[in-house]
Amino acid sequence: MSAASTGEREADGPENRRPLLEVEDLQRHFKLRGTGGFFGKKAVLKAVDGITFTVGKGETLGIVGESGCGKTTAARLVLNMVTPTSGRVVFQGREITGLSPSDWRTLRREMQYVFQDPLGALDPRMRIIDQVTEPLLIHQIGAPSERQDKTAELLHSVGLQDHTFGRYPHELSGGQRQRVVLARALILEPQLLICDEPVSALDVSIQAQVINLLGELRHRLNLTMLFISHDLSIVRHICDRVAVMYLGKIVELADGNALFDSPAHPYTRALLSAIPVPEPGLKRERMLLEGDPPSPIDPPSGCRFRTRCPVVKPVCGERTPELKLLKDGQLVACHVSHGEA
Amino acid sequence: MAENTRIEPTGAAPADRPKDDSRKHLSRFFERFPPLVIMAGLWLLAMIVIAILATQLAPYDYAAMDLYSRLQPPIWLEGGKWNHLFGTDDLGRDVLSRLIFSIRMSLLVAFLGTIIGAVLGTSVGFMAAHFRGVVDDFVMMCIDFQASLPFMVIALAVLAFFGNSLFLFIALMGIYGWERYARITRGLALSASTHGYAVAVSTLGATPLRIYGRHILPNISSALIVNMTLNFPGTVLMETSLSFLGLGIQPPLTSLGNMLGFGRDYLTTAWWIAVLPGMTIFFATLAMCLLGDWVRDRLDPTLK
Amino acid sequence: MSTAYLLQKLTRALLTIWIIVTFVFFILRLSGDPAMQVLGPDVETETLEAFREAWGLNKPLWTQYLVYLGNIFQGDLGVSYLDGRDAFEVVAERFPKTVSLMLVTAVVTFAIGIPAGIYSALHRNTFIDRFTMTVSVMGFSAPNFFLGILLILLFSVTWRMLPTGGSETAWHYVMPVITMATAEAAVFARFTRSAMLDVLNQPYIRTAIAKGLPWSKVVREHALPNAAIPTVTITGFFVGTLIAGGVITENVFSWPGVGRLFVDSVANRDLAVVQVIVFLIACSMVTTNLIIDLAYGWLDPRIRDLRAEN
Numbered sequence: 005m006s007a008a009s010t011g012e013r014e015a016d017g018p019e020n021r022r023p024l025l026e027v028e029d030l031q032r033h034f035k036l037r038g039t040g041g042f043f044g045k046k047a048v049l050k051a052v053d054g055i056t057f058t059v060g061k062g063e064t065l066g067i068v069g070e071s072g073c074g075k076t077t078a079a080r081l082v083l084n085m086v087t088p089t090s091g092r093v094v095f096q097g098r099e100i101t102g103l104s105p106s107d108w109r110t111l112r113r114e115m116q117y118v119f120q121d122p123l124g125a126l127d128p129r130m131r132i133i134d135q136v137t138e139p140l141l142i143h144q145i146g147a148p149s150e151r152q153d154k155t156a157e158l159l160h161s162v163g164l165q166d167h168t169f170g171r172y173p174h175e176l177s178g179g180q181r182q183r184v185v186l187a188r189a190l191i192l193e194p195q196l197l198i199c200d201e202p203v204s205a206l207d208v209s210i211q212a213q214v215i216n217l218l219g220e221l222r223h224r225l226n227l228t229m230l231f232i233s234h235d236l237s238i239v240r241h242i243c244d245r246v247a248v249m250y251l252g253k254i255v256e257l258a259d260g261n262a263l264f265d266s267p268a269h270p271y272t273r274a275l276l277s278a279i280p281v282p283e284p285g286l287k288r289e290r291m292l293l294e295g296d297p298p299s300p301i302d303p304p305s306g307c308r309f310r311t312r313c314p315v316v317k318p319v320c321g322e323r324t325p326e327l328k329l330l331k332d333g334q335l336v337a338c339h340v341s342h343g344e345a
Numbered sequence: 346m347a348e349n350t351r352i353e354p355t356g357a358a359p360a361d362r363p364k365d366d367s368r369k370h371l372s373r374f375f376e377r378f379p380p381l382v383i384m385a386g387l388w389l390l391a392m393i394v395i396a397i398l399a400t401q402l403a404p405y406d407y408a409a410m411d412l413y414s415r416l417q418p419p420i421w422l423e424g425g426k427w428n429h430l431f432g433t434d435d436l437g438r439d440v441l442s443r444l445i446f447s448i449r450m451s452l453l454v455a456f457l458g459t460i461i462g463a464v465l466g467t468s469v470g471f472m473a474a475h476f477r478g479v480v481d482d483f484v485m486m487c488i489d490f491q492a493s494l495p496f497m498v499i500a501l502a503v504l505a506f507f508g509n510s511l512f513l514f515i516a517l518m519g520i521y522g523w524e525r526y527a528r529i530t531r532g533l534a535l536s537a538s539t540h541g542y543a544v545a546v547s548t549l550g551a552t553p554l555r556i557y558g559r560h561i562l563p564n565i566s567s568a569l570i571v572n573m574t575l576n577f578p579g580t581v582l583m584e585t586s587l588s589f590l591g592l593g594i595q596p597p598l599t600s601l602g603n604m605l606g607f608g609r610d611y612l613t614t615a616w617w618i619a620v621l622p623g624m625t626i627f628f629a630t631l632a633m634c635l636l637g638d639w640v641r642d643r644l645d646p647t648l649k
Numbered sequence: 650m651s652t653a654y655l656l657q658k659l660t661r662a663l664l665t666i667w668i669i670v671t672f673v674f675f676i677l678r679l680s681g682d683p684a685m686q687v688l689g690p691d692v693e694t695e696t697l698e699a700f701r702e703a704w705g706l707n708k709p710l711w712t713q714y715l716v717y718l719g720n721i722f723q724g725d726l727g728v729s730y731l732d733g734r735d736a737f738e739v740v741a742e743r744f745p746k747t748v749s750l751m752l753v754t755a756v757v758t759f760a761i762g763i764p765a766g767i768y769s770a771l772h773r774n775t776f777i778d779r780f781t782m783t784v785s786v787m788g789f790s791a792p793n794f795f796l797g798i799l800l801i802l803l804f805s806v807t808w809r810m811l812p813t814g815g816s817e818t819a820w821h822y823v824m825p826v827i828t829m830a831t832a833e834a835a836v837f838a839r840f841t842r843s844a845m846l847d848v849l850n851q852p853y854i855r856t857a858i859a860k861g862l863p864w865s866k867v868v869r870e871h872a873l874p875n876a877a878i879p880t881v882t883i884t885g886f887f888v889g890t891l892i893a894g895g896v897i898t899e900n901v902f903s904w905p906g907v908g909r910l911f912v913d914s915v916a917n918r919d920l921a922v923v924q925v926i927v928f929l930i931a932c933s934m935v936t937t938n939l940i941i942d943l944a945y946g947w948l949d950p951r952i953r954d955l956r957a958e959n
Contacts (some may be wrong), residue, residue: 022548085544085547108550109551112548113551116549119545124542124545124623125542125544126542126545127560128542129563138546144552146606188549195478400744448823490665490672493665493669493934494669494930495889495890496893498892498896498927501915502676503676504915505915506923543850555849563935585794586792586794586897589794590897591916592858592915605795607900620799623794629794633790634786634789
C-alpha cells in the first residue's frame with residue numbers, strides 16, 4: 005500500500021489482528037431542494053444516520069434491509085463514492101475519510117465494488133477483455149505483454165471461455181456479464197470486496213451459480229467481503245455476520261447463525277418470517293407489519309421502527325435505542341429486547 | 346446507443362439467376378439508399394472535391410479581371426462564349442472560377458466553424474458536468490444567453506463592435522451552435538456520471554480525464570455527430586447570409602454569399618452572377634438536409 | 650396556475666435581459682473606446698470628454714456598469730451619429746413597418762403551415778402527404794435571400810408584375826411575405842405533422858375510436874388539442890427566426906424597417922443604434938418566450954400540476 009497519504013496510523017490494539025474495516029458513526033444526510041419554502045429550513049433526508057460496524061480480515065459481513073433503508077448508501081460511503089456527512093472509516097488501521105481524490109485513486113486498488121446492474125456497469129463499446137484489463141492499465145501493473153495473459157487467466161477462473169473474450173457486453177448473458185464485473189473487480193487483487201446486490205438482476209437459476217462462484221473466489225483469494233442484499237436466504241448462505249438496517253440505522257448486528265436462529269429485534273423477526281419455506285404444508289408463523297414504512301425524510305422520534313412494531317412500548321417513542329450487546333456477539337438496538345421497556 | 350449493425354452485402358445476382366431477382370436486389374438497394382439520398386450524397390461529394398481541387402479546376406484566378414468581357418452571359422445564353430462558361434461579372438471576372446473558389450471558401454469556413462463549435466461546446470459541456478456548482482451555473486447562463494437571441498443578432502452585434510476580420514469571422518462561425526453541443530454533452534455526461542459505467546470505472550481508480558476521454562466521449566459520440574449534421578447546413582447558411590449582407594467574407598476573397606450580394610445589383614442585366622451561386626447554396630443545403638435526415642434515421646431511428 | 654410558477658418564469662425573463670445588457674456592455678468595453686465608437690470618429694474633443702463624463706468612463710469598471718444600467722433605464726442610449734437624432738427615436742420610427750411585415754408573415758405562416766401539417770398527418774403516406782413534405786424540405790432549405798432574389802427576378806424583372814423594393818402599397822408586401830413565410834410554413838408543416846402523428850399513435854386515441862367516436866370528433870376533441878401543445882413551443886423559435894429572417898428580407902427588398910437599419914448601422918458602426926436594436930430584440934424575444942411559457946403551462950395540465958406539487 006502506498007505511503008503517499010498522511011492517514012492516521014493508529015497503534016495496534018492488544019490483539020495484533022485489527023479488523024480490516026472499521027466504520028464509526030457514519031452518516032450521510034441529503035438536504036432536499038425545493039422544500040421548506042423559499043426561506044424555511046430545507047428538509048433533510050438522513051439516508052444513513054450513524055452506523056458503526058467492523059469487518060475482520062477474511063470475514064464476510066452482510067447488510068440487509070428493505071429498499072430505502074440506506075444499505076447501498078452505506079456501501080458507497082465506505083468507498084467514498086458518496087462523501088460522508090460525518091463519521092469515520094478506518095481501513096487497515098488507517099483513517100481514510102477525507103482523503104484527497106488522488107489518494108483515493110491509489111487506495112481503490114485495495115477496495116473494489118461489484119454493482120447490481122452488470123449491464124450498466126460495463127462500457128457498451130469496449131470488449132470485455134479490454135474492460136477487465138483496464139484496471140491494470142490504470143494502475144500500471146505488470147508489463148503490457150503480461151497483462152492480457154493475466155486477464156485471460158482470471159476470466160477463466162470466473163468461468164468464462166476464450167470465445168467470449170472479444171465480445172461486447174450486450175452480446176453476453178446476464179450471468180456472464182456479472183462474472184465479467186467480478187473479474188474486473190478482482191484483477192487488482194483487492195483486500196476488500198463490496199458487493200451491492202450482485203445477483204438481484206439475474207435469473208434465479210443463475211443466481212446460485214454466481215453466489216457459488218463468489219464463495220469459491222472468497223476462499224481462494226482470502227477476500228474480505230461486505231455483502232449488501234435484500235435477499236435473506238442468499239445472505240444466510242454466504243455471510244459470516246449480518247447487520248440489519250432500518251431507515252438509516254443498524255438495528256441488529258450478529259453472527260449469521262445466531263441471527264437466523266434467534267433474532268432479537270422485532271424487525272429482524274418480521275423479515276425472517278417472510279422468507280418462503282420450500283416445504284409444502286409447513287406453515288411459517290408470519291409476522292405481519294402494520295402501517296406504511298415511514299419516510300426517511302421525517303423519521304419517527306425515538307425508535308424508528310415503533311410505528312410498525314408489534315411490541316412497541318411508550319419508552320420507544322421517547323428515546324432512540326442504542327445498538328448494544330445483548331448476548332454473545334449479538335448487538336441489538338431495541339428497548340424491549342434489552343428489557344428496558 | 347449504436348448497436349453492432351453489420352451491413353449485409355447486397356451482392357450481385359449470380360449469372361444463372363432469373364432476371365426478376367436482380368430487379369428485386371435493385372429495389373432493395375434503393376430502399377436502403379433512396380435515390381434522392383444518393384444524389385444528395387454525390388452532390389456533396391462533388392462539392393468537397395471541387396473545394397479541395399479548386400486551384401486545379403478553376404480556369405482562371407478568382408480575382409482575374411477581363412475588362413473586355415464584362416457582363417458576358419453564360420454559354421447557354423445568346424452572347425455566351427466558350428472562354429467563360431458561366432459568364433463574367435461586372436469586373437470581367439470569370440463566374441465559374443469564382444464559383445469554384447467560393448465553394449471552397451464557404452465549405453472551409455463552415456467546416457472550421459463546425460469543428461470549433463463542436464470542440465468548444467463539448468469541452469464546456471464536460472466541464473459543467475464535472476465541476477458542477479458555480480461552473481455549471483455559469484455555463485448554463487451562457488447557454489441560455491445564446492439561446493435567447495437569434496444568432497444572427499448576436500453575430501451582427503459582435504461584427505458591429507469588433508469590425509470584420511477573417512479570423513474573427515471564423516471564430517464567430519465557431520460560436521454558432523456551440524450551445525447545442527454543450528447542452529447535449531452536459532446532459533449526457535451528467536447522467537453517465539451518476540450511474541453506470543462512469544461510476545464503475547471511477548471505482549477502479551481512473552482519473553476523470555480517462556473517464557471522460559475513453560469512456561463517456563465515445564459513447565456520446567453518436568449524439569454529437571448527429572448534432573454536427575444538423576449544425577453544418579446552419580453554419581453554411583449563416584456564413585452565406587452574413588456575406589450576402591456584406592458583413593461576412595470581404596473582398597477580394599469570394600464566397601457564395603458575397604457573390605450573391607454583389608450580383609444583386611445586376612439582376613436586370615446579368616442575372617447569372619447572382620443566380621448561379623444562389624442555386625449552388627440551395628442545392629448544397631437541400632442535399633445536406635436530405636442526407637442529414639437519412640443519417641439520423643439510420644443512426645438512431647428512435648429520434649424520428 | 651400558481652404564482653410560484655409565474656414568478657419563476659418572470660425572474661428568468663428578467664435575468665435573461667440583464668445578461669444580455671451585461672453582454673453588450675462588455676463587448677462595448679472590449680472593442681475600444683466607447684466614446685469614439687458611439688459618437689463617431691469626427692467629433693470634437695469637448696464632446697468626447699462630455700460623453701466620457703456622462704457615462705463615467707473615467708471611473709472604475711464597476712461604476713461604469715452602474716452608470717450604463719442607469720442610462721438604459723432612463724432611455725438614454727446615445728445618439729445615432731449618422732442621423733444626429735436620439736438612437737431610440739431612430740429605431741422606434743422604423744418599428745411599425747417591421748411589425749406589420751412580421752404580422753402578415755405570421756398570419757400567412759399559420760394559415761398555410763399548420764393546416765398543411767395536419768392534413769398530411771391525417772392522410773399519411775398518400776401522395777398529398779409526400780408532396781407536401783417534399784415541398785417543405787425544399788422550402789426550408791432554400792436560403793431566404795436567394796428565394797427573395799429569385800422572386801424579384803421573376804416577378805419584377807422578367808414579368809414586371811410586382812415592385813422591387815419599398816413598402817408603400819399592399820403589393821409591396823407580397824414578395825417579402827412569400828420569402829419569409831415559405832421557410833417558416835415549411836417548418837410548421839413538418840412539425841405539426843410529426844406532432845399530430847405522435848398524438849395519433851397514443852393509446853388514448855385508439856380508445857376513443859374503440860368507444861365508437863366518429864373520426865372527425867376524435868381529431869377535433871382529442872388529437873388537435875394535444876398536438877397544439879408542442880406546436881406552441883416552437884412558436885418561440887418562430888419569433889426568433891422571424892427576426893433573423895426579417896433582417897435579411899428587409900435588406901433584399903429595401904424594406905424601410907428595423908432589420909435594414911440594423912445592417913446599415915452595423916456596416917457603418919453606428920453603435921448607439923446597434924445597441925438600441927439589440928435591446929429591443931432581446932426584450933421582444935424574452936417577452937414572447939415568457940408569454941409562450943405561460944401559455945404552455947396553462948395549456949398543458951401536466952405542467953400545471955407538476956409545478957403546483959413542487
